[in-house]
Amino acid sequence: MLAGKRILLIIGGGIAAYKTLSLIRLLKGAGVAVTPVLTRAGAEFVTPLSVAALAGEKVHTDLFDLTDEAEMGHIQLSRVADLVVVAPATADLLAKMAGGRADDLASTLLLATDTPVLVAPAMNVRMWEHPATQRNLAQVLADGVQVIGPDAGEMACGEFGPGRMAEPEAIFAAVVAALSDGPLKGRHVLVTSGPTHEPIDPVRYIANRSSGAQGTAIAAALRDLGADVTFVTGPASVPPPAGVRVVRVETARDMLAAVEAALPADAAVMAAAVADWRVANAGVQKMKKDSSGKAPALEFAENPDILATLSKGANRPALVVGFAAETENVVNHATAKRLRKGCDWIVANDVSPETGIMGGAENAIVLISPEGAEHWPRMGKDMVAKKLADRISEAIKNR
Numbered sequence: 001m002l003a004g005k006r007i008l009l010i011i012g013g014g015i016a017a018y019k020t021l022s023l024i025r026l027l028k029g030a031g032v033a034v035t036p037v038l039t040r041a042g043a044e045f046v047t048p049l050s051v052a053a054l055a056g057e058k059v060h061t062d063l064f065d066l067t068d069e070a071e072m073g074h075i076q077l078s079r080v081a082d083l084v085v086v087a088p089a090t091a092d093l094l095a096k097m098a099g100g101r102a103d104d105l106a107s108t109l110l111l112a113t114d115t116p117v118l119v120a121p122a123m124n125v126r127m128w129e130h131p132a133t134q135r136n137l138a139q140v141l142a143d144g145v146q147v148i149g150p151d152a153g154e155m156a157c158g159e160f161g162p163g164r165m166a167e168p169e170a171i172f173a174a175v176v177a178a179l180s181d182g183p184l185k186g187r188h189v190l191v192t193s194g195p196t197h198e199p200i201d202p203v204r205y206i207a208n209r210s211s212g213a214q215g216t217a218i219a220a221a222l223r224d225l226g227a228d229v230t231f232v233t234g235p236a237s238v239p240p241p242a243g244v245r246v247v248r249v250e251t252a253r254d255m256l257a258a259v260e261a262a263l264p265a266d267a268a269v270m271a272a273a274v275a276d277w278r279v280a281n282a283g284v285q286k287m288k289k290d291s292s293g294k295a296p297a298l299e300f301a302e303n304p305d306i307l308a309t310l311s312k313g314a315n316r317p318a319l320v321v322g323f324a325a326e327t328e329n330v331v332n333h334a335t336a337k338r339l340r341k342g343c344d345w346i347v348a349n350d351v352s353p354e355t356g357i358m359g360g361a362e363n364a365i366v367l368i369s370p371e372g373a374e375h376w377p378r379m380g381k382d383m384v385a386k387k388l389a390d391r392i393s394e395a396i397k398n399r
């Protein structure tokens with residue numbers, strides 16, 4: 001399945017570069033061609049000779065190598081591969097990617113490429129945890145770059161914590177997933193997830209208990225089928241999946257704007273637990289207790305219904321899937337909701353506290369479609385996601 005594929009492998013300057021040599025062996029063993037690029041700092045850790053010997057190809061190092069420009073320009077080099085892999089991705093390389101810098105061969109290739117990019121960060125734990133690196137990471141994730149690792153553990157510098165590059169086997173597995181020619185390849189799917197936060201004043205908000213686990217699992221399952229996923233998420237407690245375009249929002253109104261900006265899409269899965277109401281008289285300043293002891297009176301305004309707006313809008317995706325979290329009479333309520341909202345399917349579940357579903361690892365759902373109600377047995381949220389992604393893929397195959 002991987003034979004005939006080509007990776008452009010950028011090796012940055014970190015001690016983990018030695019592990020990249022094992023990655024090259026794994027890739028070559030699977031029939032994947034490797035075009036290696038070594039940064040100046042990378043060449044301090046592994047030699048061009050060992051990289052070239054394992055890859056069986058010339059190592060590219062310099063932006064202004066005249067022979068290279070005569071044989072193959074850097075723009076062309078950036079396009080030869082099915083996937084660009086950066087391992088180790090140093091703090092400096094991540095910063096260059098986040099900022100769109102192009103001051104050496106590696107960063108120029110990363111800016112010029114039109115193929116998917118997978119990065120395996122590796123750096124000192126303090127550098128990884130620094131707000132600047134975390135900002136850069138958030139930016140590259142939002143740009144659709146797939147990130148694997150780093151792992152936590154003892155580091156070459158003697159410190160302990162997250163920063164070790166993912167093991168070559170794990171990076172290899174991520175490469176396999178990224179190169180898969182799944183049935184949703186070329187399809188754009190929009191997923192909303194997580195709760196929304198509706199401000200009461202600058203420091204307080206109204207929220208709900210949604211963890212974002214189910215929406216995250218669905219986005220990952222769709223990605224694994226090859227879809228190009230836009231993941232619009234409220235402030236969830238689980239991190240967004242790698243390899244999807246992440247749009248972070250706070251309020252229902254922000255979420256609607258992000259959903260509309262992401263269109264057109266072939267399918268949409270609205271798994272977010274959107275607040276039905278927002279505080280109409282939210283304070284511009286923090287609300288204060290006053291001496292009268294009177295509690296503030298909050299006034300509420302209805303939020304836009306994102307699912308209904310999308311389902312009835314001009315730019316409607318071919319398949320729109322909504323969710324219904326109910327605490328009683330699940331099938332009847334969800335069936336009525338499907339018609340009221342104008343979506344194609346409703347994934348309904350019972351979120352009464354005794355089910356442990358909200359915030360838990362499992363889900364028991366009923367899929368409501370024009371054909372009726374289909375009860376799925378209780379299973380892990382990852383399995384629900386996989387099954388749903390398969391059904392979505394089947395449903396939009398010919399649309």
Ligand code: C5P
Nearest residue numbers: 270271272274303304305306307322323
């Ligand atoms: O009406 P209810 O909140 O039960 O509907 C749930 C479904 O509608 C979910 O798919 C949710 O993402 C979506 N929804 C929405 N906008 C709202 C409220 C709910 O998109 N304001």
